[in-house]
Amino acid sequence: MNITALKPFKITWAVLLCTFFSALAHAQENLYIPLETQHNALVLSVSNSHDLNIAYYGKRLNSDKEYSSVLRQYNQTGDYSQVLDAAYTSAGSRNLMEPAISVIHADGNTSLSLKYISHKVEDLDENISQASIKLEDTAYGFNVSLYYKLYKKEDVIEQWSELSHNEKGPVELTKFASGNLYFRDAQYYLTQYHGDWAHEMNPETSLLTHGIKTIDSKLGTRANLFQPSVFMVAMDQPATEDEGTVLFGAMEWSGNFKIDLELDYRDNLRLIAGMNNYASSYKLEKGEIFETPKFLHLLSHNGKGEASRKLHSWAKDYKLLDGNGERLTLLNNWEATYFDFEEKKLFELLKDTKELGVDLFLLDDGWFGNKYPRNNDDAGLGDWQANKRKLPNGVSSLVKEAGENGVKFGIWIEPEMVNPESELYHEHPEWVIKQPKRKEHYFRNQLVLDLSNPKVQDFVFNVVNDLFLENPELAYIKWDCNAVIYNAYSSHLDKQSHLYIDYVKGLYNVLERIRKKYPKVPMMLCSGGGGRVDYAALEYFTEFWPSDNTDPLERIFMQWEYSYFYPAISVANHVTEWGKQPLKFRVDVAMMGKLGFDIVVGELEQKDLQFVQHAVKTYDDIKQIVWQGDLYRLSDPKNTDFASLMYVNEEKDQAVVFNYLVNNRYGQGSKRPVKLGGLDPEKRYRIQEINLYPGTSSYIDSNQVYSGDFLMKIGFNPKVGKGKESVLLKVEAVR
Incomplete structure (x- = not known):
């Protein structure tokens, strides 16, 4: 060697x-x-x-x-x-x-x-x-x-x-x-x-x-x-x-x-x-x-x-802004009308809002633009004046009509973006983020306004401020953000590498000004779904929109994952016509957060109308448990045939358990008991199925009493299966 x-x-x-x-x-x-x-x-x-x-x-x-x-x-x-x-x-x-x-x-x-x-x-x-x-x-x-x-x-x-x-x-x-x-x-x-x-x-x-x-x-x-x-x-x-x-x-x-x-x-x-x-x-x-x-x-x-x-x-x-406060249930017009509406049709929807029993009517996209009317997503974005053909009496007539119907009024805006077909774009091309020597490239027919520019910040602030000055009773803002930045360039900045950072700082400056003047007005953070969800933004917003996909089966999976990071009170869920599940299933899924509706109330069958009216009252009864309770995820839809999760209040004397069938092949369902969480082992509880559809009965024996110890160690079977694809349970301590 x-x-x-x-x-x-x-x-x-x-x-x-x-x-x-x-x-x-x-x-x-x-x-x-x-x-x-x-x-x-x-x-x-x-x-x-x-x-x-x-x-x-x-x-x-x-x-x-x-x-x-x-x-x-x-x-x-x-x-x-x-x-x-x-x-x-x-x-x-x-x-x-x-x-x-x-x-x-x-x-x-x-x-x-x-x-x-x-x-x-x-x-x-x-x-x-x-x-x-x-x-x-x-x-x-x-x-x-x-x-x-x-x-x-x-x-x-x-x-x-x-x-x-x-x-x-x-x-x-x-x-x-x-x-x-x-x-x-x-x-x-x-x-x-x-x-x-x-x-x-x-x-x-x-x-x-x-x-x-x-x-x-x-x-x-x-x-x-x-x-x-x-x-x-x-x-x-x-x-x-x-x-x-x-x-x-x-x-x-x-x-x-x-x-x-x-x-x-x-x-x-x-x-x-x-x-x-x-x-x-x-x-x-x-x-x-x-x-x-x-x-x-x-x-x-x-x-x-x-x-x-x-x-x-x-x-x-x-x-989270007002994280321990209240939230408004609402009816949105988007899937009922899309861009096709006028004042009379909206007045009818305001009556539907009252009949449904929710707190607020939300007017979505399409209410603005005159020279370039907002009849689709190709034009009008940036021109925040009420469209005279659709709303000859302006937004104020809708706010007034909402008040006469005993409901509140909210409105959709997307103030950070602009359509090339708009007065704003033609008057202030220097306010738009775009390369001066390159062809424009659009995301949803939009470009982004340059919020690093203080003049643009003033403009965006005034979009909101002017709405409130003209309509002091305005009660809700849905703030959308659909475009991404292509061809990044600011005609305002000397140092172009500052743009991505200064844009966000400019956004926060605007939101600070809005919240200083309107500290408690509820605002939804929407970005074509969950495109902008973080705790810096949520300091200014009461809730966020998880996804434009409102198919309830898909939403179970999405809301499950969001629930790891964001509390239920911050998650806006709407009942829509997406998906193939029955109305009850759709409503039960939307109740796992902040409930809203995007349906045509006037076209509901009598039993469906009766159900949703009762569901709103049921939600009012349980919403504080959902919003402020501790969350326990019990059966993961990614690994089992059904999803189950529950919210337990601080006193551990009330809980709500949401159960959904996510696989209907071969008669699947809840074949074994689900171990509950967060209860007091020494307390005794009754379990009742709630939010039943009219004319149906429950398989659950609501007279049976269980100890918290039993429910957490042995569990309880919600009896989810074919014909019972969605089961909502309320757990209450026996006093």
């Missing part, structure tokens, strides 16, 4: 061992910053060379002194760079992996080395604390402040960063993430979502392998159309509803986003999330502060069900 040939091998291992033991020594000297919620801890460490790293993210330890011992229990390959687990990974210096931040300094240098300077942790109230950590590249005077907002009871953490500098000239930001996480588990299972119009929220779960998996959007607007910015990562093994450690993540940003999941050579997971830096390098002037949007995450050790319940609670208390 050639001894000489072994010398490089021995030297290499000697270096590795030295690196390993050196890392251990450094770990003993580290400053540890534990950021703790009720059940979890995200622990940052500062090395003796002032690098800020992530030491741990997992279950909270009883003693915070023991966090310093965590890394000693790992015997992994050495970290050559010593920044693999950086809390905010910078590019161009020692880092060998995907960065969270990269810059071009004023002198053209592309390196960045961020060192810990100081930190502060303060309690904002009894449930919320916030940490701020200052980092600096002292060679260049480039500063980063990392923020962590901790919602203790809900185990939710929001992360974002602020970037600034003191260099002589502008610094170009080429990547600027909001959050950077690091995990040291054995395996990672990513659940992401994909879709298209009328086919939203399709889940895919896969084992993450080495390299980078990226979830992103480059659409500019309607950014969630193909890939939503919500995801899950299960640690070690796929998570179930009630078992497993799982991270829920979401970007609070309504524009282009990018989420990188990188499995490194040590088999650890690096997660970086933020705005997409695609075509968006940002020039930052001296003294200017660039604030990234928030990245939220929640770690659960008891499966996906616990994670979603905590996220719902957080959303209703802290994020």
Whole structure:
């Protein structure tokens, strides 16, 4: 054997061992910053060379002194760079992996080395604390402040960063993430979502392998159309509803986003999330502060069900506009009339609204435009004056007629977009996002207005403001957004790479102004379906439209997936003519959220009319349980022949269970009992079938009493099957 040939091998291992033991020594000297919620801890460490790293993210330890011992229990390959687990990974210096931040300094240098300077942790109230950590590249005077907002009871953490500098000239930001996480588990299972119009929220779960998996959007607007910015990562093994450690993540940003999941050579997971830096390098002037949007995450050790319940609670208390308030049931005219209507026909629909028993009539697309009338989706968008042929007395006559019928009135707008066939387009071509030397390319015959331009922001604000000034009793806005950005170019901006970011900031400026003047008016966030759904937008909206696909069978699957991230009170569901299911099935599915109707009431058979009128009253009786209760998903439609989920109120004395047959082949149905969730094992309950169609009876014995213990351990069979494709149950404690 050639001894000489072994010398490089021995030297290499000697270096590795030295690196390993050196890392251990450094770990003993580290400053540890534990950021703790009720059940979890995200622990940052500062090395003796002032690098800020992530030491741990997992279950909270009883003693915070023991966090310093965590890394000693790992015997992994050495970290050559010593920044693999950086809390905010910078590019161009020692880092060998995907960065969270990269810059071009004023002198053209592309390196960045961020060192810990100081930190502060303060309690904002009894449930919320916030940490701020200052980092600096002292060679260049480039500063980063990392923020962590901790919602203790809900185990939710929001992360974002602020970037600034003191260099002589502008610094170009080429990547600027909001959050950077690091995990040291054995395996990672990513659940992401994909879709298209009328086919939203399709889940895919896969084992993450080495390299980078990226979830992103480059659409500019309607950014969630193909890939939503919500995801899950299960640690070690796929998570179930009630078992497993799982991270829920979401970007609070309504524009282009990018989420990188990188499995490194040590088999650890690096997660970086933020705005997409695609075509968006940002020039930052001296003294200017660039604030990234928030990245939220929640770690659960008891499966996906616990994670979603905590996220719902957080959303209703802290994020969703009026999350613990009321919502309006409504009748929409779209599928009854499409663009073909006039004042008299709408007056009849207002009477139908009263007869149906809902709160509000919503006038959808087609009410505006004169020189270019809105008779289809080819023209008129941008000209927000009532069409004189359809509405000779304006919108105000409809608002007045609604009041005389004892209902409220709402209206559809799409103020961010414009048709080329419109007065607005011809008067202000400079307000439109389009390349000056290229042929226009349309999405649904539309182009996007340039909201980076303050004049356009004023215009969009006044679309809403003028409606309210003319109609003070206006009670609801449906805000649509159908186009994406093609041929990105702003005639307003000097720096074209700012457009994708400044567009969204402009949108938020408009929404801030609207909410300052009209703080509580309900508004639906619609984007041809779920094309724009995130918690930054939902700060301004009371609800969102999940999909234009209202086939109830398809909606069961879509609403199931949305339910992981968004509470029922935020999800607008309408009863329409889509699908082949009976009316009762359609109504029951729509009740799993905020109920609305898009039907021709005057064409209903007498029994159908009687049923929907009674269903509205039934919904009024159970809606608070659905909106404010805890959600338990019981039978997954993707894996079984029927779907079952339930909402339980805080007192655990009332619950509603929704059950639907999703496979009618070979007499399928609920052959086994369904284990309920969230009840009090010591209480006793009666179960009654509700929302029955006239002339039908229930198979359920409503006189039988069960303990909560029995219902959660043995379960209850809703008896779903042929002829009983939809069964809605109310569970009430026996007093």
